[in-house]
Amino acid sequence: MNVRVGIVGVTGYTAAELVRLLDRHPSANLTAATSRGDAGKPIHAVHPSTAGRSDVMIETFDPDKMKASCEVVMCCLPHGASAETVRQLIDVGLRVVDFSADFRLSSVEVYQKWYDVQHPWPERIGVTAYGMPEFFADDIRSADVVANPGCYPTSAILPLVPLIKAGLVDPSDVIVDSKSGVSGAGRSPKLATLYCETNESIAAYAVGSHRHQPEIKDLVHRISGKDIEVTFTPHLTPMDRGILSTIYLxxxxxxxxxxMQAWKQQYDSSPFVHVVDHLPATKHVSGTNHVQMTLRQAGDRWIAVCAIDNLTKGASGAAIQNMNVMFGLNETDGLL
Amino acid sequence: MNVRVGIVGVTGYTAAELVRLLDRHPSANLTAATSRGDAGKPIHAVHPSTAGRSDVMIETFDPDKMKASCEVVMCCLPHGASAETVRQLIDVGLRVVDFSADFRLSSVEVYQKWYDVQHPWPERIGVTAYGMPEFFADDIRSADVVANPGCYPTSAILPLVPLIKAGLVDPSDVIVDSKSGVSGAGRSPKLATLYCETNESIAAYAVGSHRHQPEIKDLVHRISGKDIEVTFTPHLTPMDRGILSTIYLxxxxxxxxxxMQAWKQQYDSSPFVHVVDHLPATKHVSGTNHVQMTLRQAGDRWIAVCAIDNLTKGASGAAIQNMNVMFGLNETDGLL
Amino acid sequence: MNVRVGIVGVTGYTAAELVRLLDRHPSANLTAATSRGDAGKPIHAVHPSTAGRSDVMIETFDPDKMKASCEVVMCCLPHGASAETVRQLIDVGLRVVDFSADFRLSSVEVYQKWYDVQHPWPERIGVTAYGMPEFFADDIRSADVVANPGCYPTSAILPLVPLIKAGLVDPSDVIVDSKSGVSGAGRSPKLATLYCETNESIAAYAVGSHRHQPEIKDLVHRISGKDIEVTFTPHLTPMDRGILSTIYLxxxxxxxxxxMQAWKQQYDSSPFVHVVDHLPATKHVSGTNHVQMTLRQAGDRWIAVCAIDNLTKGASGAAIQNMNVMFGLNETDGLL
Amino acid sequence: MNVRVGIVGVTGYTAAELVRLLDRHPSANLTAATSRGDAGKPIHAVHPSTAGRSDVMIETFDPDKMKASCEVVMCCLPHGASAETVRQLIDVGLRVVDFSADFRLSSVEVYQKWYDVQHPWPERIGVTAYGMPEFFADDIRSADVVANPGCYPTSAILPLVPLIKAGLVDPSDVIVDSKSGVSGAGRSPKLATLYCETNESIAAYAVGSHRHQPEIKDLVHRISGKDIEVTFTPHLTPMDRGILSTIYLxxxxxxxxxxMQAWKQQYDSSPFVHVVDHLPATKHVSGTNHVQMTLRQAGDRWIAVCAIDNLTKGASGAAIQNMNVMFGLNETDGLL
Structure with missing residues (x-):
């Protein structure tokens, strides 16, 4: 079997990572790509790394044309805009992995409060599969839409859930201090992500107000049944890729x-989540779908440290993993 | 007046920063430099940035020769080794700014537990001036030895003290999550600080065991009179310089x-500590002796964010500031 | 004496560097700053590093108001736009250091061919002082306008001139392969200078077509009297600052x-140009106005290697040096 | 078929890259690894990225044990030491890809002059297959030993050969100005490759004396039959990976x-060499075995620009490509 994959919104870094991963996938390949601004160009005009390696042309979005050339679509649009596009893709019978936040949360109210838009398809909130096969493989297998997780939430939910579920830590006192590479901020030219603004510098941002805080809280609750209070602080770190979350418990x-045992039991059969003894660095998982986590004592606190690649397990690798589950392929195809 | 300055242990990054700062100091200049390994070489052989700008030759350590050419010595030796050298410098009548941890703490027991060596001069523990002129200017003015603060403690003590002293935060629940540039790890060749190990990567280290944790606890107590419980986690960040401390309260x-008012009152007359509204980045203070700090609400917690340059305010800039106070110069000479 | 300095076009990296250098200048200080887009804001709103250190407010451009508050203006506008502004500043009796290319070249035709605009003030072409005090100190001393040199040309002209003048190298066979930090590309948000585009990557750009090629050719001719053929290739290098030029002769x-002797004779009395034996790295001169150069044999070729900081000696440091000469200050004031 | 691969000298960056590539190779896998210093440890103790993914234990070198567990050995030892080990591996009937320079050159005299050691197995000089399948596929197919090319030579030979062979450029006037990431300098702790020495800095090194100069000259001659004069200057660039060679002709x-046509004809059927219109950046080929090259006019010169990943096509990717050819696998297995 060969799964034909389309990408909607092909100009960003998550799309570039999808192209890279599909290039080496044994049973899936890229057959269509769309972009409002770059239609008519070959894909290597926006991602020069594909020069000589792909002849896909970028087109304007048309659900029927996508239906003709794909089984599944990776939708890399921003929140708000994404839901409407996903609906059109579903309507023509395609399956979708959605990179936006539009279908991740359980509550329309929480979504509208944090994202400050009217949700265009509220019936799907709370019933869409969350794309973390470590917990939702059955839902994903049969889903028409999978909500691909946020990058920071992936680095927090995976270590938190087994500890919360087992009652090993106080759910009312959780701090997630996360450090992300700059690719997480997207590929639109902005002063804040210019080389000379971010290089040789680290800074916190969106302190107390980042939208991944409710996603962490919601998903930990959905999986463990426990309500948590979580303080979440993201930091922009001078590197392309990677998220390190230092979690105080x-x-x-x-x-x-x-x-450590609670983690090992939970992730024993997971091909990507590795409980390690060393302190993980983001470099250890760079360019891979792997997760490394460890747990340490510091006085009367526990400190969990979790490293992922924000573009791979934090976005496009997870999307490929979800696609593999959706189409009955090996979960690790294209990812090892 | 022109203060003549010697450097003992001139090969490292803190010494290079001292050379840089003294080069533009209006009333102090470098007159002697020693190093066990590089004696006999001109200083530009170990710090090529000084080529054509300094004719100081590196010598082996001799307290009497230092006495002949200097009024003050910057002692850049590791802990344990430093105390004995400082004693010899004092004995010949020199004044010393000591970069090691040998005289920072109040308790011989705490020192010996965390540094795992017998203290060579325990009488000086607890009675040596701690080189933070924001709190100890009078002690520093008359001191023969000043214990130059640790880099991480500077980024934690300055924001913590006014809040703790004013009773605005719970002293039993303090977390300091710090991110440092690689220069903090020194200039001795080690696998862990090779370019290809640290570039494009962030990692926590010394979780629950870093020696700057007792220094933060000790100094906050010494200044505010309050005992705190502090969890401290340092991270190695892919940049040369800078420390950002994110403090959960x-x-x-x-x-x-x-x-914010408690901070402003405390630092109103300080030329280097700036209470700002924006979220500080380490780049905002890079290469300077300035400190930027701000305070934010996040749910029911406060988050203080403090940025310094680890080599300047976190080491050599503070040392120059201390020297300025010791010799009655303007506190900002060579530092603006 | 205290020179009052204004900056026109204060939002970019060269302006930030001017602010940094003026902050420590003993006999000059910043008294006015203008920007079309940021008028009405305090200067720390666009350069957060100045928080707590400068109370200059950004204004819209008005030559009469500048005249009231300044003796000299640093004009940091793009080519084409700059000449007209410079004329207005001269008209009200101000002296100007112009960062654009508008007055650097000797020929209106060459300017119009390479910059593809009609020159707004052609009478000044070829008669304006070129701001390289190593060769044009007398012109600069009495100038109303000084054309501040391009960053790449500085790194090429300084090593080339003495060798060409002495007839030691063939003027018809010169290659300048230059590597620059990203700050040289300016602070306007562009895809090409986003962190994730330039980090972990090096690339040539403007091959055979960069505007600094005619500037190198013109100035070498103007100073040495010899016509050269020069191939110039700039490269974007993943670092904030610095230019290294590798010159094949x-x-x-x-x-x-x-x-080496020709260089030493030429630069013997220059406080900033250092002929060194080691191979210079850009880090050796980072943040300084210094230049390091050395010469090596490679088969039947000579290879000159020259390192500068593109923002300091390559732009704002040279401008301060020029201002010092213009106002009879010490050439090194604020720069050591 | 599944090729069992051993690595001798497993602690460095080229070995880490081999492990990464073998991890996703469909028809080869790592079965043995040796290291003098790290024998007895699991491979993830020296390469933490393999945690949870490989159970290979590092052993001391024993050719008979390697013969029992492998068909082919990747020998990652330094020159001089390597030849003797390769001989032992051949003697037990193994095939070898040798990463050192010991078998790359055609002349024992040239080898001994540039490498300053007596060659331990001179009979093999000049008769060993050079591991560039773009030119030597037949030799490689039947070889017992393949000399894996140097990283810089790969980036120079591939663009040079077709132009030299076709007589399109003067063979007596060739300059190769190369910029390499720091991983090329190896993983042994050295001052020169510490993060804070190389970050934010670019420098030339080994000017006129780098050992890859005779390799470029030798191989261009061996393939094209033409003798060239080449000036080669390597530069250390602040990035992990990548080589960009700017070639003046x-x-x-x-x-x-x-x-461009001469290139396209030569590399038409090559899966990895891409003739492109844009100016290649090292990032475009980062982590891949691909090569991008373009050609530009600059005055009366041609400038060829070629980008490779120094660890992949410049070392371990080429080794896998060679292995694929040696064992009749698809040339691109594990490399797309």
Missing amino acids: RPTGGSIDDG | RPTGGSIDDG | RPTGGSIDDG | RPTGGSIDDG
């Missing part, structure tokens, strides 16, 4: 070994 | 504005 | 030592 | 289009 009485 | 009932 | 029979 | 009368 209050243990309820168990040992670090209990925590 | 529990407010006791006051407003963010109360916190 | 054909010796005419002399030795490397002859070349 | 004198055309003999043809057009740029003639040059």
Whole structure:
């Protein structure tokens, strides 16, 4: 079987990463790509790394044409705009992995408060599969739409859930201090992401107001059944890729070994989540779909440290993993 | 007046920064430099940036020769080794700014537990001036030895003290998540600080065990009279310089504005500590002795963010500032 | 004496560097700043590093108001736009250091061919002082307008001139392969200078068509009287600052030592140009107005290597040096 | 078929890259690894990115044990040491891809002059297959030992050969100005490759004396039959990976289009060499085995620009490509 894949919104970094991963996927390939601004150009005009390697032409978006050339569409549009496009793709019978936040949360109210837009398709909120096969493989298998997780939430939910679920840490006292590479900020030219603004510098941003905070809270609740209070602070770090989340927790009485065991039990059969003894660096997982996490004692607190690649497991790798599950391929195809 | 300055241990990054700062100091200049490994070479052989600009030759250490050419010595030796050298310099009548941790703490026991060496001069523990003129200017003015602060502690003590002293935050619930540039790890060749190990990567290290944790706890207590519980996590960040500390606090009932006011009152007359409204980036203070800090609400927590340059305010700039105070110069000479 | 300095076009990186250098200048200070887009804001709103350190407000451009508050204006506008503004400043009796290319070249035709605009003030072409005090100090001393040199030309002209003038190299066979930090590309948001486009990457650009090629050719001719053929290739390098030029030459029979001697004679009394034995790295001169150059044999070619900081000696440091000469200050004031 | 691969000298960056590439190779896998210093450790102890993904243990070198577990050995030892090890591996019947320079050159004299050691196996000089399948596929197919090319030579030989062979450029006037990422300098801790020495800096090194100069000269001659004079200057660039070579040539009368056509004819069937219209950046080929090259006019010179990843096509990717050819696999297996 060979899955034909389309990308809607092909100019950004997550799309570039999809192209890279599909290039080496044994049973899927890129057959269509759209972009409002770059239609009519070959794909290597926007991603020069594909020169000599892909002859896909960028087109304007047309759901029927996509239906003719694809089984599944990776929708890389911003929130708000995405939901409407996803609906059109579903209507023509395509399956979709949606990179936006439009279908991630359980509550229309929470979505509208944090994203400050009217949701265009509220019936799908709370019933759409969340694209984390470590917890939702069955939902994903049969889904027409999969909500691809946010990058920061991936680095927080994976370590948090087993500890919260097992009652090993106090759910009311959780801090996630995250450091992300600059690619997470997108490819639109902005002063804040110019080389000379971010190089040789680290800064916190969106303190107390980042939209991934409610996503972490919602998904931990959805998976573990426990309500958590979480303080989340993202930082812009001078590197292309990677997220490191340093998570401060209050243990309820168990040992670090209990925590490590809870993780190992949960992720024993997961091909990508690795419980390690060393302190993970983002470089250890760079360009891969792997996750490394460890747990340490610091006085009367626990500190969980989790490293992912924000473009791979934090976005496009997860999307390929979801696609593999949706189409009954090996979960690791194109990702090892 | 022109203060003649010697540097003991001239090969590292803090020494290079001292050379840079002294080069533009209006009333002090470098007159001697020593190094065990590089004696006999001109200083530009170890710091090529000084080519054509300094004719100081590196010598082996001899306190009497230093006495003949200097009024003050910057001692850039590692802990343990430093105390003995400082004693010899004092004995010949020199004044010293000591970059090591040997005289920073109040307790011999705490020192010996964390640094795992017998202290060579315990009488001086707890009675040596801590080189933070924002709090100890009088002590520094008359000191023969000044203990130059650690880089991480500077970025934590300055924001913490006014809030703790004013009772605005719970002293038992303090987390300092710090991100440092690689120069903080020194100039000795080590695998961990090779370009290709640290570039494009961020990682936590020394989780729960870094020696700057007791320094933060000790100094906050010494200045504010309050005992704090502090969790401290340092991170190695892919940049040469800079420390950003993100500090998680529990407010006791006051407003963010109360916190900002406590800072402004404390640092009103300080030429280097700036309370700002924006979220500071390390780049904003790079290469300077300035400190930028701000305070934000995030749910029921406060988040203080403080940026310094680890080599300047976190080491050699503070040392120059201390020297200025010791010799009655303008506190900002060579630093603006 | 205290020179009052204005900056026209204050939002870019060269202006930020001017602010940094003026902050420590003993006999000059910033008294006015203008910007079309940011008028009405304090200067720290566009350059957060100045927070707490400058109370200059950004205004719209008005030559009479500048005249009231300044003796000299640093004009940081793009070519074409700059000449007209410079004329207005001269008309009200101000002296100007112009950062654009508008007055650098000797020929209106060459200017119009390479810059593709009608020159707004052609009478001044060829008679304006070129701001390289190493060669034009007398012109600069009495100038109303000084054309501040291009960054790449500075790194090429300084090593080339003494060798060409002495007849030590073939003027018809000169290659300048230059590598620049990203700040040279300016602070306007563009895809090409986003962090994730330039980080971890090096590329040539404007091959065979960069406007600094005729500037190198023109100035070498103006100073040495010799016509040269020069191939110039700039490269965008993943670093904030610095230019390294690797220059390939054909010796005419002399030795490397002859070349080094020609340099030393020329720059003996120059406070900033250093002939060194080691291979200079851009880091050796980072943040300084210094120039390091060396000469090596490679088969039957000579290779000159020259390092400068593109924002300091390549732009704002040279401008301060020019201002110092214009106003009879020490040439090194604010620059050591 | 599944090729079992061993690595001798597994601690460096080229070995890490081999591990990464073998991890996704469909018909080869890593079965043995040796290292003098790290024997007895699991491979993830030296390459933490492999945590949870490989259970290979590092052993001391033993040719018989390697013979039992491998068909082919990647020998990642330094020159001089390598030849003797390769001989032992051949003696037990293994095939070898040798990463050192020991078998690359045609002349024992040239080798001994540039590498300053007695060659331990001179009979093999000049008769060993040079591992560039674009020119030597037949030799490689049947070889017991393949000399894996140097990183810089790969970036120079591929663009030079077709132009030299076609007589389109003057063979006596060739300059190769190359810029390499820091991984090319190896993983042994050295001052020169510390983060804070190389970050934010570019410098030339080994000017006129780099050992890849005779390799370029030798191979261009071996392939094209023409003797060239080449000036080669390498530069250390602040990035992990990548080589960009800017090559200055004198055309003999043809057009740029003639040059591009000569390239396209040569590399028409090559899966990795891409003749492109844009100016290639190293990022376009980062982490891949691809080569991008273009040709431009600059006055009366031609400038060829070629980008490769120094660890992939410049080392370990080429080694996998060679292995694929040696064992009759698809040339692109594991590399797309």
